[in-house]
């Protein structure tokens with residue numbers, strides 16, 4: 678689509694309040710890198726360029742950061758293998774207590790409603806975290822009904838892609854695979870008076886150029902941590918791997934020129950945030966599944982970063 682068509686389309690559609698949400702995570706352990714919300718950031722960037730008011734919230738990184746909760750019935754078969762913490766053995770295993778990482782579902786819902794959304798898009802980045810996403814969707818559906826609110830409920834992500842039917846009773850639209858090409862359908866559905874259940878399941882695919890997406894997450898002293906993904910898909914056939922369900926079997930990369938431009942934007946953002954005279958350390962977390970498939974490509978970008 679050229680710029681004129683793009684602007685015409687935006688002027689024809691009403692501008693929306695769109696909130697993209699990473700729910701809290703329930704597990705024995707958690708590493709923040711695992712919830713880099715890159716998919717949500719990619720969609721948010723597209724919606725912003727289309728003029729919509731868009732926000733990403735990552736409830737898994739909000740306070741209280743960690744709260745012990747009861748282990749779910751479905752996981753009690755693991756009880757004999759859990760190693761109780763003691764001063765002598767310290768953390769010989771991460772699999773001892775069960776926790777919720779991030780804010781409560783109620784706090785998450787509160788933030789979402791305060792945003793006055795037209796669209797709420799909930800992520801499920803791994804099948805193992807389906808229950809948190811479903812709890813959030815259920816609460817949102819209940820509040821929409823009891824308070825006569827009107828917003829479209831969307832769910833998507835790798836966890837959803839492996840079994841979309843499991844999620845469809847809880848949302849109006851279930852997006853499997855890559856989400857970028859679902860945005861028009863979401864915009865068109867937003868504002869409908871009623872939604873039918875179970876929610877519609879779509880697999881829009883994504884044939885466009887891969888965008889360079891990053892999430893500059895935190896800084897500790899002079900160290901900045903950033904997550905990114907510069908390729909998607911994998912042609913290998915490892916029998917245990919579900920990557921192809923989300924990204925397909927063809928490996929696609931962010932074009933090198935776009936990647937270098939994007940890196941410059943990232944470096945400038947880090948410099949703006951850093952104090953003057955500060956010696957900056959940058960920790961880059963590449964979320965790619967098979968980053969060395971095109972070794973030369975990766976080495977070139979490493980050289981560029983080093984320069």
Ligand code: SF4
Pocket residue numbers: 911912913914915918919920966967
């Ligand atoms: S992404 Fe990794 S595990 Fe999955 S098929 Fe490719 S090489 Fe195998």
